[in-house]
Amino acid sequence: MKLILTHEVSSLGAAGDIIDVKDGYARNYLLPRGLATPWTKGGQKQVDALTKGREVRAIQDIEQAKSIKGQIEALPVQVAAKAGQSGRLFGAVSNGDIADAVKAAGGPQLDKRKIEVKQAIKSLGAYEATVRLHADVAATLKFEVVPA
Template identity: 40%
Template sequence: MAKSSKVILTATVGDLGHSGDVVEVRPGYARNFLIPKGLAFKWTKGAAAQIEAMRRARRARQMATREDAVAAKNAIEGTVVELKAKVSESGKLFGSISVEAIAQALASQAAVEPRAISVEPIKTTGEFPATVALHPEISASFTVKVTAEK
């Protein structure tokens, strides 16, 4: 029985590869998971043209998203996002500010994924530095200002 099977990925699969990559996996993983889910197809000698077409399409998508990321960086860089929260008398928040709330507040400048935002846990009022990863090579810095809700 074969120890490994060559497949061509049609989508990005975590810890395995990206669309158009040729990878070797266990035959059962390819037969029972990757191929039925449409994440890969069996490697053949004639698939070289398909692989190159997939790589060209991936590069084109990355260039388009890079241009979008540069535009979003210009819109976000240096801005102050103001959020209001319920605060105790000592200035501490009841709960904390979530990255989802920050992403919603940033939606007026650019649409961002909440998991792309990195900020220290916000549990008091004040100003906090934050960054958002817009592209693997591009990130934007901004400030989150938390004020007391009246």
């Protein structure tokens, strides 16, 4: 199925890209979440407008992304979570929890969809996550999960 991405999807592309995916993935994941719309000739005009707007903003965004990267990497972030005596969490730490902790620590507001964690966080300790700020700029966020 041919689709137009309306939001950035890490494994597929950026907003405005035209992609071809399997029908089930489109119907069950991309379309219900509003991450893509079906491709049409009229939609192609929207793609052209999105692409043009993205090119104009790209130069300004990369400078801003580099400054935000410096803020994020220097920020001491602690995520509070309920844990048992052995240090195992009741549940797991989500990307939304990490974004909220960065904001609470005095950092910038982050989109939880731009945060990538390599493994599920289910115990106390120090972890790292990658924050995609721009297509060319990614920050490494170091944070600690502490008991609440």
